Amino acid sequence: MLELSNVSKLFNPGSADEKIALIGINLNLKPGDFVTVIGSNGAGKSTLMNIISGVMTPDAGEVRIGGEVIHHLPEYERSRWIGRVFQDPMAGTAPRMTIEENLAMAYARGKKRGLGFGVTAARRKLFLEQLQRLGIGLEGRLRAKVGTLSGGERQALSLLMATFTKPQILLLDEHTAALDPARAELITRLTEDIVREMKLTTLMVTHNMEQAIRLGNRLIMMDKGRIILDVSEERKKDLTALQLLGEFEQISGSKLSDDRVVLG
Numbered sequence: 001m002l003e004l005s006n007v008s009k010l011f012n013p014g015s016a017d018e019k020i021a022l023i024g025i026n027l028n029l030k031p032g033d034f035v036t037v038i039g040s041n042g043a044g045k046s047t048l049m050n051i052i053s054g055v056m057t058p059d060a061g062e063v064r065i066g067g068e069v070i071h072h073l074p075e076y077e078r079s080r081w082i083g084r085v086f087q088d089p090m091a092g093t094a095p096r097m098t099i100e101e102n103l104a105m106a107y108a109r110g111k112k113r114g115l116g117f118g119v120t121a122a123r124r125k126l127f128l129e130q131l132q133r134l135g136i137g138l139e140g141r142l143r144a145k146v147g148t149l150s151g152g153e154r155q156a157l158s159l160l161m162a163t164f165t166k167p168q169i170l171l172l173d174e175h176t177a178a179l180d181p182a183r184a185e186l187i188t189r190l191t192e193d194i195v196r197e198m199k200l201t202t203l204m205v206t207h208n209m210e211q212a213i214r215l216g217n218r219l220i221m222m223d224k225g226r227i228i229l230d231v232s233e234e235r236k237k238d239l240t241a242l243q244l245l246g247e248f249e250q251i252s253g254s255k256l257s258d259d260r261v262v263l264g
Protein backbone atom coordinates (compact mmCIF):
# COMPACT_ATOMS: atom_id res chain seq x y z
CA MET A 1 0.00 0.00 0.00
CA LEU A 2 2.76 2.44 1.01
CA GLU A 3 6.21 1.70 -0.29
CA LEU A 4 9.41 3.66 0.27
CA SER A 5 12.45 2.43 -1.66
CA ASN A 6 15.92 3.74 -0.93
CA VAL A 7 14.63 7.14 0.18
CA SER A 8 17.31 9.63 1.21
CA LYS A 9 17.20 13.28 2.22
CA LEU A 10 20.07 15.64 2.89
CA PHE A 11 19.66 19.21 4.13
CA ASN A 12 22.06 22.02 3.16
CA PRO A 13 24.30 19.72 1.07
CA GLY A 14 27.91 20.77 0.78
CA SER A 15 27.65 23.43 3.50
CA ALA A 16 28.93 23.44 7.07
CA ASP A 17 25.30 22.89 8.12
CA GLU A 18 24.90 19.69 6.10
CA LYS A 19 22.47 17.31 7.82
CA ILE A 20 21.68 13.78 6.76
CA ALA A 21 18.00 13.35 7.62
CA LEU A 22 17.25 10.02 5.90
CA ILE A 23 19.58 7.40 4.39
CA GLY A 24 18.29 4.66 2.10
CA ILE A 25 14.98 4.13 3.86
CA ASN A 26 13.08 1.01 2.77
CA LEU A 27 9.63 0.64 4.24
CA ASN A 28 6.64 -1.31 3.00
CA LEU A 29 3.23 -1.05 4.65
CA LYS A 30 0.58 -3.62 3.71
CA PRO A 31 -3.08 -2.55 3.54
CA GLY A 32 -4.41 -2.17 7.08
CA ASP A 33 -0.97 -2.06 8.74
CA PHE A 34 -0.76 0.26 11.74
CA VAL A 35 2.91 1.04 12.28
CA THR A 36 4.22 3.07 15.22
CA VAL A 37 7.50 5.00 14.86
CA ILE A 38 9.83 5.96 17.70
CA GLY A 39 13.38 7.26 17.67
CA SER A 40 15.99 9.60 19.01
CA ASN A 41 16.07 13.37 18.54
CA GLY A 42 16.80 14.26 14.93
CA ALA A 43 16.39 10.61 13.81
CA GLY A 44 14.40 11.67 10.74
CA LYS A 45 10.85 10.88 11.87
CA SER A 46 9.35 14.23 10.82
CA THR A 47 11.30 14.21 7.57
CA LEU A 48 9.87 10.76 6.84
CA MET A 49 6.32 12.04 7.38
CA ASN A 50 7.04 15.18 5.32
CA ILE A 51 8.39 13.16 2.41
CA ILE A 52 5.37 10.85 2.41
CA SER A 53 2.88 13.73 2.62
CA GLY A 54 4.64 15.90 0.03
CA VAL A 55 5.92 18.75 2.23
CA MET A 56 9.38 17.72 0.99
CA THR A 57 10.70 15.74 -1.95
CA PRO A 58 13.37 13.07 -1.48
CA ASP A 59 16.86 13.55 -2.95
CA ALA A 60 16.87 9.91 -3.96
CA GLY A 61 14.52 6.96 -3.93
CA GLU A 62 10.83 6.42 -4.59
CA VAL A 63 7.57 6.74 -2.68
CA ARG A 64 4.58 4.75 -3.96
CA ILE A 65 1.01 4.52 -2.81
CA GLY A 66 -1.02 1.62 -4.20
CA GLY A 67 1.79 0.98 -6.67
CA GLU A 68 1.72 4.52 -8.06
CA VAL A 69 4.85 6.69 -7.81
CA ILE A 70 3.83 9.85 -5.92
CA HIS A 71 7.00 11.51 -4.64
CA HIS A 72 7.03 14.09 -7.45
CA LEU A 73 3.45 15.24 -6.75
CA PRO A 74 2.72 18.36 -4.68
CA GLU A 75 1.19 18.04 -1.22
CA TYR A 76 -2.30 19.16 -2.27
CA GLU A 77 -2.52 16.45 -4.91
CA ARG A 78 -1.43 13.76 -2.48
CA SER A 79 -4.15 14.86 -0.04
CA ARG A 80 -6.52 12.71 -2.10
CA TRP A 81 -4.79 9.64 -0.67
CA ILE A 82 -3.20 10.91 2.53
CA GLY A 83 -4.74 12.19 5.75
CA ARG A 84 -2.45 13.75 8.37
CA VAL A 85 -2.90 14.85 11.96
CA PHE A 86 -0.19 17.07 13.46
CA GLN A 87 1.04 17.55 17.01
CA ASP A 88 -0.29 21.10 17.09
CA PRO A 89 -4.10 21.05 17.49
CA MET A 90 -4.16 24.41 15.62
CA ALA A 91 -2.54 22.89 12.52
CA GLY A 92 -5.27 20.68 11.05
CA THR A 93 -8.29 23.01 11.18
CA ALA A 94 -9.31 26.55 10.19
CA PRO A 95 -10.06 28.42 13.44
CA ARG A 96 -12.23 31.20 11.99
CA MET A 97 -14.51 28.77 10.21
CA THR A 98 -17.27 26.77 11.86
CA ILE A 99 -17.11 23.04 12.58
CA GLU A 100 -19.46 22.29 9.67
CA GLU A 101 -17.45 24.49 7.28
CA ASN A 102 -14.26 22.69 8.30
CA LEU A 103 -15.94 19.35 7.70
CA ALA A 104 -17.22 20.54 4.31
CA MET A 105 -13.63 21.38 3.38
CA ALA A 106 -12.44 17.93 4.44
CA TYR A 107 -15.33 16.37 2.52
CA ALA A 108 -14.38 18.24 -0.67
CA ARG A 109 -10.70 17.29 -0.43
CA GLY A 110 -9.48 15.64 -3.56
CA LYS A 111 -12.91 15.90 -5.25
CA LYS A 112 -13.52 17.78 -8.49
CA ARG A 113 -13.92 21.54 -8.01
CA GLY A 114 -17.51 21.65 -9.33
CA LEU A 115 -18.74 19.69 -6.33
CA GLY A 116 -18.15 22.72 -4.12
CA PHE A 117 -17.31 23.32 -0.46
CA GLY A 118 -20.88 24.15 0.59
CA VAL A 119 -22.82 22.76 3.55
CA THR A 120 -25.94 21.18 2.07
CA ALA A 121 -28.70 19.58 4.16
CA ALA A 122 -27.54 16.09 3.17
CA ARG A 123 -23.96 16.88 4.11
CA ARG A 124 -25.03 18.39 7.43
CA LYS A 125 -26.76 15.11 8.27
CA LEU A 126 -23.55 13.23 7.43
CA PHE A 127 -21.45 15.64 9.53
CA LEU A 128 -23.81 15.19 12.49
CA GLU A 129 -23.56 11.41 12.27
CA GLN A 130 -19.77 11.54 12.08
CA LEU A 131 -19.47 13.97 14.99
CA GLN A 132 -21.76 11.80 17.10
CA ARG A 133 -19.33 8.92 16.65
CA LEU A 134 -16.68 10.94 18.48
CA GLY A 135 -18.93 10.96 21.54
CA ILE A 136 -17.70 14.33 22.88
CA GLY A 137 -20.74 16.52 22.14
CA LEU A 138 -19.41 18.31 19.05
CA GLU A 139 -22.57 17.37 17.15
CA GLY A 140 -24.40 20.04 19.15
CA ARG A 141 -21.93 22.73 18.05
CA LEU A 142 -21.96 22.49 14.25
CA ARG A 143 -21.96 26.28 13.85
CA ALA A 144 -19.39 27.04 16.55
CA LYS A 145 -16.12 28.56 15.34
CA VAL A 146 -13.35 25.97 15.59
CA GLY A 147 -11.14 28.54 17.36
CA THR A 148 -13.45 28.26 20.38
CA LEU A 149 -12.82 24.52 20.86
CA SER A 150 -10.39 23.07 23.42
CA GLY A 151 -7.14 21.45 22.23
CA GLY A 152 -8.58 17.95 22.68
CA GLU A 153 -11.79 18.82 20.83
CA ARG A 154 -9.80 20.31 17.98
CA GLN A 155 -7.59 17.28 17.77
CA ALA A 156 -10.67 15.01 17.67
CA LEU A 157 -12.06 17.15 14.84
CA SER A 158 -8.67 17.06 13.04
CA LEU A 159 -8.70 13.27 13.28
CA LEU A 160 -12.21 13.11 11.89
CA MET A 161 -11.30 15.50 9.07
CA ALA A 162 -8.12 13.60 8.19
CA THR A 163 -10.05 10.34 7.92
CA PHE A 164 -13.33 11.68 6.54
CA THR A 165 -12.83 10.45 3.00
CA LYS A 166 -11.09 7.20 4.03
CA PRO A 167 -7.53 8.05 3.01
CA GLN A 168 -5.30 5.28 1.74
CA ILE A 169 -2.65 6.38 4.23
CA LEU A 170 -3.14 8.05 7.61
CA LEU A 171 -0.13 9.89 9.06
CA LEU A 172 -0.24 10.69 12.78
CA ASP A 173 2.57 13.02 13.75
CA GLU A 174 2.83 12.91 17.57
CA HIS A 175 -0.83 13.86 17.50
CA THR A 176 -1.41 13.32 21.24
CA ALA A 177 1.85 14.90 22.49
CA ALA A 178 0.51 18.40 23.11
CA LEU A 179 -2.52 17.22 25.12
CA ASP A 180 -2.96 16.60 28.84
CA PRO A 181 -3.06 12.88 29.81
CA ALA A 182 -6.87 12.57 29.89
CA ARG A 183 -7.32 14.20 26.49
CA ALA A 184 -4.37 12.27 25.04
CA GLU A 185 -6.08 9.06 26.20
CA LEU A 186 -9.34 10.14 24.57
CA ILE A 187 -7.66 10.90 21.24
CA THR A 188 -5.72 7.62 21.42
CA ARG A 189 -8.97 5.70 21.96
CA LEU A 190 -10.68 7.53 19.08
CA THR A 191 -7.67 6.84 16.87
CA GLU A 192 -7.80 3.12 17.65
CA ASP A 193 -11.55 3.00 16.94
CA ILE A 194 -11.35 4.93 13.65
CA VAL A 195 -8.31 3.03 12.35
CA ARG A 196 -9.90 -0.31 13.21
CA GLU A 197 -13.37 0.50 11.83
CA MET A 198 -12.05 2.01 8.60
CA LYS A 199 -9.15 -0.49 8.30
CA LEU A 200 -6.79 2.42 7.62
CA THR A 201 -3.14 1.93 6.75
CA THR A 202 -1.49 4.09 9.40
CA LEU A 203 1.94 5.42 10.33
CA MET A 204 2.14 7.04 13.77
CA VAL A 205 5.12 8.89 15.26
CA THR A 206 5.09 8.95 19.05
CA HIS A 207 7.44 9.65 21.94
CA ASN A 208 5.39 7.44 24.22
CA MET A 209 7.05 4.01 24.36
CA GLU A 210 4.08 2.29 25.98
CA GLN A 211 1.77 3.70 23.30
CA ALA A 212 4.18 2.63 20.54
CA ILE A 213 4.21 -0.92 21.91
CA ARG A 214 0.49 -1.20 22.66
CA LEU A 215 -0.93 0.32 19.47
CA GLY A 216 -0.76 -1.10 15.98
CA ASN A 217 0.67 -4.28 14.53
CA ARG A 218 4.28 -3.23 13.95
CA LEU A 219 6.82 -0.88 15.51
CA ILE A 220 9.85 0.70 13.88
CA MET A 221 12.66 2.52 15.62
CA MET A 222 14.75 5.18 13.87
CA ASP A 223 18.19 6.57 14.60
CA LYS A 224 20.40 8.93 12.55
CA GLY A 225 18.28 8.69 9.41
CA ARG A 226 17.90 4.90 9.40
CA ILE A 227 15.36 2.33 10.52
CA ILE A 228 17.40 0.36 13.04
CA LEU A 229 14.71 -1.91 14.47
CA ASP A 230 11.53 -3.36 12.99
CA VAL A 231 9.37 -5.20 15.52
CA SER A 232 6.56 -7.52 14.40
CA GLU A 233 3.16 -7.77 16.09
CA GLU A 234 4.11 -11.14 17.54
CA ARG A 235 7.28 -9.79 19.21
CA LYS A 236 5.61 -6.56 20.26
CA LYS A 237 3.10 -8.42 22.46
CA ASP A 238 5.61 -9.28 25.17
CA LEU A 239 7.90 -6.28 24.79
CA THR A 240 8.37 -3.71 27.57
CA ALA A 241 9.54 -0.11 27.21
CA LEU A 242 12.75 -0.91 29.10
CA GLN A 243 13.53 -3.86 26.82
CA LEU A 244 12.95 -1.62 23.82
CA LEU A 245 15.37 0.99 25.18
CA GLY A 246 17.89 -1.81 25.81
CA GLU A 247 17.58 -3.02 22.21
CA PHE A 248 18.04 0.52 20.95
CA GLU A 249 21.26 0.90 22.95
CA GLN A 250 22.58 -2.41 21.75
CA ILE A 251 21.97 -1.68 18.06
CA SER A 252 22.87 2.01 17.95
CA GLY A 253 25.70 1.83 20.47
CA SER A 254 24.33 4.78 22.44
CA LYS A 255 21.45 5.63 24.74
CA LEU A 256 18.20 6.86 23.19
CA SER A 257 18.51 10.63 23.27
CA ASP A 258 14.94 11.83 23.18
CA ASP A 259 14.15 14.80 25.38
CA ARG A 260 10.42 14.08 25.11
CA VAL A 261 10.42 10.33 25.65
CA VAL A 262 7.64 8.94 27.87
CA LEU A 263 8.01 5.36 29.04
CA GLY A 264 4.29 4.96 29.63
Ligand SMILES: Nc1ncnc2c1ncn2[C@@H]1O[C@H](COP(=O)(O)OP(=O)(O)OP(=O)(O)O)[C@@H](O)[C@H]1O
Pocket residue numbers: 011012019020021039040041042043044045046047048
Ligand atom coordinates in the same frame (compact mmCIF):
# COMPACT_ATOMS: atom_id res chain seq x y z
N1 LIG B 1 14.43 22.12 7.15
C1 LIG B 1 15.56 21.64 7.64
N2 LIG B 1 16.73 22.24 7.38
C2 LIG B 1 17.89 21.74 7.84
N3 LIG B 1 17.99 20.62 8.61
C3 LIG B 1 16.83 19.99 8.91
C4 LIG B 1 15.57 20.47 8.46
N4 LIG B 1 14.60 19.63 8.91
C5 LIG B 1 15.24 18.68 9.62
N5 LIG B 1 16.58 18.90 9.62
C6 LIG B 1 17.60 18.05 10.26
O1 LIG B 1 17.39 16.72 9.76
C7 LIG B 1 17.57 15.76 10.81
C8 LIG B 1 16.28 14.98 10.98
O2 LIG B 1 15.28 15.86 11.51
P1 LIG B 1 13.78 15.41 11.85
O3 LIG B 1 13.06 16.65 12.28
O4 LIG B 1 13.24 14.65 10.72
O5 LIG B 1 14.00 14.44 13.09
P2 LIG B 1 12.95 13.89 14.16
O6 LIG B 1 13.24 12.44 14.31
O7 LIG B 1 11.57 14.28 13.78
O8 LIG B 1 13.44 14.66 15.47
P3 LIG B 1 12.66 15.13 16.80
O9 LIG B 1 12.10 13.91 17.44
O10 LIG B 1 13.78 15.73 17.59
O11 LIG B 1 11.63 16.12 16.37
C9 LIG B 1 17.98 16.57 12.03
O12 LIG B 1 19.36 16.58 12.11
C10 LIG B 1 17.45 17.96 11.75
O13 LIG B 1 18.22 18.93 12.42
